[in-house]
Amino acid sequence: MSQSVPASSSRNLSFSTLRFGGAISIHWFIYLRWVAVLGQLATVLIVRYGFEIPLEIQPLLITIGVTALSNLGLLLWYKTYGQRSGRIQQNPQWSHVLAGIMAFDLLLLTCLLYFSGGPSNPFWIFYFVNLCLAGIELTAWVAWCLNFLAVFCFAYLLYDHRLLDAPAISSVLPSIRDVGQVTLAHNGVFCAFVTCASVIVFFTTLVTSKLRSREEDLRVLERQRIRGEKLEALGTLAAGAAHELSTPLGTIAVVVGELQHELARRTEDPLLMDDVKLIRSELDRCRGILNHMSAQAGEGSVDKKLDLTGQQLFQDLLKQLPDTSRVVNSITPAATRCIVHVEPYVTNQALRGMIKNALEASPPETQVHVTLDHHEGKLRLSVSDQGTGMPEHVLSRMGEPFFTTKQTGKGMGLGVFLARTVVERLGGEMQVESSPGQGTTVRCLIPCRDPG
Template sequence: MRDAHAINLSWLLRLRWGAIVGQVALVLGVHFGLGMEQRLGPLFATIAVAAASNGALGLWARREHPIREGLLWSVMALDVVVLTVLLDLSGGPFNPFSALYVVHIALAAVVLRAGWTWALAGLAVSCFGALFVDSSPQHHIHDMRLHLEGMWVAFALAAGFIVYFVQRVTRALGVREAELVAARAASARHEKLTALATLAAGAAHELSTPLSTIAVVARELERHLARTGAEASPLEDVRLIREQVARCRDILTQMASDAGASQGESMVPLSAAALVEEALAGLPGRERVRAEVDARAREARELVPAHAFARAIRGVVKNALQASGEEGRVRLELVREPEGWRLTVEDAGAGMPAEVLARAGEPFFTTKAPGEGMGLGLFLTRAVLDQLGGRLVLRSAPGEGTTVVLTWPAGGLRQSAALPAGASRVQLAP
């Protein structure tokens, strides 16, 4: 709730400054432009009270004090009182800008709960009624046409204020809600990654002894069968047992290695280009990858978890190569953007239907054949990017291939300056 109150207060401060400027312009326009004499001294003194309160409120808000709903109501109640005084000094209930009471009530309905909103509405109705009690004949506006035109202008201003403020506050709250959803998703992924690392470490520890025992016994059995001249079929079965045991141990080792690297690796200074080169080094099918890297990526060094990040990029490129088939090519592009780095990997595969795309990135979800992957690549890549404050986006459709976009902010330790904007790209040799 504090975040919502802070957003509401920031926009309320801006709206009050706009209202103060508008009040000054309106008083001067009526007094000098229309030739209708106004009591400039009391009017400007009242506006000065509003300006001073807004300045003090802005300074107070910068100190990150707790923001309570009662504070928002007090600020809006002060605005209702100020509006009442201004109306009383410039026509009373016949002033067409009495329609601005509606603005305060509408804003209260957006930023306050029901009880506070009704309290402000009651205050506004009471203040408006007090104008009639204090009304005197000299306050009456005799030119009814001018009064009606003023009511029209006041209505237009009130409608504009309401629409603008409500839309901006709603949009700001929507952005904040999206940030909270993203933060919750990142937290959930972090918890899954922690659970995966714990599971992998525990499984490796608990299963290492029985798997080793099975491997030793199978080896001794294979030797015994070979010495006794057994048929080929039992020997093949024993060798199959040993192969599957070795595969189980490799899976446990890979799970523990991947999850552990993503969880606990220290940051080291490395250029983005070096990161890509490390990811592609020794990758089967590397000759089918066409890599375009911004020349600035070779200059700026930034703090990254180099091993985990390189493995993550390597996993994405490996997926693209597998999806593209034995002859298909993969395009990799690394560019420097104002907000950070963007790495795009495009394959020449068959693409993914919507239901598969929706699940891509879930741990242990894979469409590959058994033995080709465990469904952890995209999940671990997203975990590494979360650690850096970045994002992973997938775009795919049947028959159009798949595009994976990795973005992360430029930051950390920079050991050399980047080249100026417009620097050329260089081609990494296959």
């Protein structure tokens, strides 16, 4: 006569918990409570009419009916609200509802036991079933609160309960109120209950927390594996692009060289000569980038890791920006002296992309703020723009390769992905804060050490 759970359901529940990180499906929970209602009703009828033990049928049926009505209310709540909320077990409101229902079930179990012999009824052991389920599904402090509630309820049953009209059962452990004193049996049973309940809650919460931690670690490793595969694909793409573009760029370089030589012989127009020089310099820059891409794809990295001060990293970072007049930069003294061990070219290219993104996102008349400071043993680069910001659904996808909010042809959606990858490969992290109408702030934290 309790919120019992069949053995097969317990195995399925454990399997569900291991797979989904301790978030039981609400369908399973409603199903288990219906099984409990049927089990309680069948137990009452069998004891009353099968074993012919006199029971107060009316309060027992009322308690079972309250359980059924509460489960029906839970089902209606899920149909009207839960299905609109998507995966409801990930919603904090669901954890509150689940904790409340489990506490309510403990009280209902206490009512059933109160009218059917109290601790003399062997079904009081189902307190442990409810506590085990709470330890698996709820946070540790909530599970311990339910444990204290169960101990209080059991202590009340020891103090007072309705005796069964069956001498062989009622004489096993009469209530303290009927005996008039706390006997050694009462103390022993109460201590055993407290010990078993506490051990169950302690180990279930401990194992569940370990499993959740392990599952989170597995998710992190899986994300890293997927990111590595994407990087490998991008490396292959870069190598192919470098190979295919090297020939036409070489041809253009030859033609531009001949054009530059011919113009120098035929004209003295300085503006025209400056344009040709600009074309040649940009062409050399493109060829240098392609050579770097080709070497990086073939050898893993052309850069050797070097020790740079924060000042050197910051100065190199601000070079080759499209509009330095709009960049307001600052560096703290602590960050100036810090030493970072990085690949200069790759790191600067990745972090410089964050500043370029901020310049493109901000209106032409506004400024972008770039700061470098020292924060908890890391260099922290902060880039703040004055753009339109991003809503939550766009912010959640930041860093995905080939995802971009720019117009077609303005970007490939690789800047944030590559920057995050480079920073994390250095043992750091990237943080993005944004809200519609308030701009975006990107913080890149890279481990550093003090000069010694």
